[in-house]
Amino acid sequence: MDMSQYKALFLSESREYLRSIAEQVVALEQSPAERGAIDALFRGAHSLKGMAASMEYGDVVVVAHSMEDLMARVRDGALPFGAGVADLLLEGVDLIDALLKDVEEERPSSVPTDGYPARLAAYVPPPEKKAKKTDEAPEVSSPAAEPAPAVESAQAAESVPTPSAETERAKESAPELGGTVRVKTELLDHLINLTGELVTNKQRLLSIGRDLASPALNDAVSETSKLLRALHDEVMKVRLMPFEAISDRFQRSVRAVAKKSGKEIHFELTGREIGLDRGVLEQLVDPLNHILRNAVDHGIEDGEERERAGKPARGLVKLSVSRDRDRIHITVRDDGRGMEPQAMIDAAVRKGLITPEEGELLSPRQALMLSCIPGFSTAKEVTDISGRGVGMDAVNAAIAKLGGTLGIESEPGQGTVITLKLPLTIAIIHALLVQCGPIKTAIPVNAVQRTVELSRRQIETVGKRQMFQLDDESIPLLSLNRVLGLPLGRFPDGILPLFVTEAKGRRVGMVVDRLLGQHELFVKRLGRPLDGVTGLAGGATLGDGEIVTILDISELL
């Protein structure tokens, strides 16, 4: 029997099992007696083993079989589910994941699995904890900590739900029962491309319609336009994947950091079912991981400090995803020590990132955003936990690249909330079109806070800088022409058109020659060699065939 035809299905289903196993493990740590999760873990390992055996992937069989046996001991009450078991199972998940990658790329397996089965077979829980079955999760109890109240563990179970049989069934049987099909992702990308081209062409029809002043044509175009919007929305929906496609990693990294730093953390996740564009989702993993690690490592205080401050010893980190029309909101909330705006300013001044005078002008909101300036978090503060050389500046840049924004709110002593606002799609965007000297260029509207027409009289000069007042904040003015190396604009009537954007955590007014209004653009990659140019996020064709570049303002400044 030719098994190669089953390989793709094997890989995708095995990964679903791995994901669910990892989730169940983390869920079980929060409530170790959960019968359903224990059974599900056993079944997951068992099914994996059966599938791998059919494909004759011996290494996977061996690892899955050991996991199954370990879970059989837990299921039969011979072994309590504790941190040690969880570690071993997660190690198995990683092993199989690596093996599957080898299978996928058709190379001989590069991961040694020997030793793993023996360690599982020989595993006995650490003796001193034998009696305290439910207290085995690694986060639990510094000696002073009170046992978690029952309500809290009930919440824990709720917030990390085991995928119910209902959803499991829906996932699996849908292909036969609901008349659905599996589609290659390239095909979807192609559909998006075509839809994008249609949007561009519609703009062209619109401008022809205006030139001809034909009501009949305009009617037809406006109808087409509505249909296109609907088509675009539908195609976009097809590309959406639920947030849970990446969320299990977060549970795991929070768990790992908590363990390493000896803190007790309750991690909550809501909105796992919210759909995001596949492209956005992929780019979110690293930034979110970093924010979460920060929250656990720097945000949450250790148990004793928390109790002194009258807080429960167990820290709370909450990741929630929600949708607000065509924006996705992701928040990471912790109930830790929070951030002190003045301390941020002092640190930035000390590091020579801003002058004391500049520091005085900052609002509390701006002060918190200083953490996103490159160089703010120095190597010295990078621990091996939240380190890896990525600072908040990299996080901020990654979010900006996705067309999103990052906001920080913090109450000293109460905790910190980091909010990411992201577009649902990154293929078709709304952009502000501006004229700078001889060129037209576009800025994604999510990078534009507002546009202003400023009279020269409103400009103040502070030191060498030109500033203006907006919402009680002093905002520096820059010329986009100058940034782009173009001749500066003249403003004979004394009115300067500008848009307000955020760069390095601070608001800036960017003066342009003319604001040309908002357009719907289909973003295309520029390709080599142009995609290496700093500050260029892509290109797009306007309805009249004119090509414009799309700027990445935060990268330019």
Add this chain to the structure above:
Amino acid sequence: MAIKVMIVDDSMFMRKMLRDILTEEGYEITAEASDGEEAVAKYRESLPDLVTLDIVMPNKGGIEALQEIMAYDAAARVVMCSAIGQEALTTAATEAGAKAFILKPFNPELVTRVLREVVQG
């Protein structure tokens, strides 16, 4: 007339493989189910001539599903399927009325031979 088969397994991969093997042999797959509860419900609906039933499944395991199917239709022809490790359950399955036991991974020749024997009584 083709023999009507219902395939029950929680893994889509396994169902697809079995479906291909059986279709090749001229069986008609009239129903599939991914857990025990669904299996019992679909048995009543589709009344297949033959059932392949996985043992380890969510939402009601194979043995329990077998008992319910046999209670509903004492003439049901059910073949149990499972991977290594569940042999201990063969006795329970036979007692509950299973006609045969197939070990995963599926060997096409073995599967078709066992099913033929079950059909021919």
